[in-house]
Amino acid sequence: MRKAAGILFLILPGLLAKSAFCQENGAAGSGQAPAVTAIEPAAVTPGFSGLLKIRGFKLADATAITFTGGEEVKAEIRERGVAEAVAGFELKEAGESRLEVQVSVSADTVPGRRAFVITTPAGEVRECHLEILPAEAAVAEKEPNDGFPEAQSVRPGQTVWGGIGKEKDVDVYRLEGGGKGKIILEILGARVPSLLDAGLLLSDSSGALMAMEDDGPDTRDPKITIPPGQKGPLFLSVYDVNDHGGPWHGYQLIIREEQ
Ligand SMILES: [Ca+2]
Ligand SMILES: [Ca+2]
Structure with a gap:
């Protein structure tokens, strides 16, 4: 949606429960609960080994990131902290914190969406996904x-x-x-x-x-x-x-x- 100048997203404090879901940014943006506003890269392929960058709310004290569905995707938090400003956004929209996660996807994994959960002292972020695309496509x-x-x-x-x-x-x-x-x-x-x-x-x-x-x-x-x-x-x-x-x-x- 094209924004009118100076008009921000409607933010309803207290709308979110303590456990937030990973969802389209803006919907997540109350800052009351941990949440994810952006994941980079937007997709990977089998055999990927590298950094997954995650931005959002209350992620600076995250203690773990866990992929569901076994050992095919391994993830370990490497860095966490304050996120840089983003031109055109306030931090209450874009998220004030970030994580860098070393992710390894096994080469023989079946492509598809893999859910992950981020654990923080303020609650969990659930229903986030990493898309693993088939290499040939x-x-x-x-x-x-x-x-x-x-x-x-x-x-x-x-x-x-x-x-x-x-x-x-x-x-x-x-x-x-x-x-x-x-x-x-x-x-x-x-x-x-x-x-x-x-x-x-x-x-x-x-x-x-x-x-x-x-x-x-x-x-x-x-x-x-x-x-x-x-x-x-x-x-x-x-x-x-x-x-x-x-x-x-x-x-x-x-x-x-x-x-
Ligand atoms: Ca659009
Ligand atoms: Ca271009």
């Missing part, structure tokens, strides 16, 4: 991709994971048209969660606008459907509707064809 966003000439080619069946890395950044993707089925382009950003409030623009090869979406019915993540047989190439632009960007603005772009 996962595509990392590649900069520069800010215009049609540099657009990154993608196709149905793929999921791109990337981020709006700076203010006014735009990520442009190129699709060949002509599918037998409709092609659905869906952002998973705010729902990762991430600070991104994504917008999508779909243009034809002449640059003419075909579709524009900001939010879904109950999410800030947009979705566009391309009718069957649409002539290509088509260009999809992903951006933040408030022109924000930075290291906490990750997303997945899911591209699928349906008959």
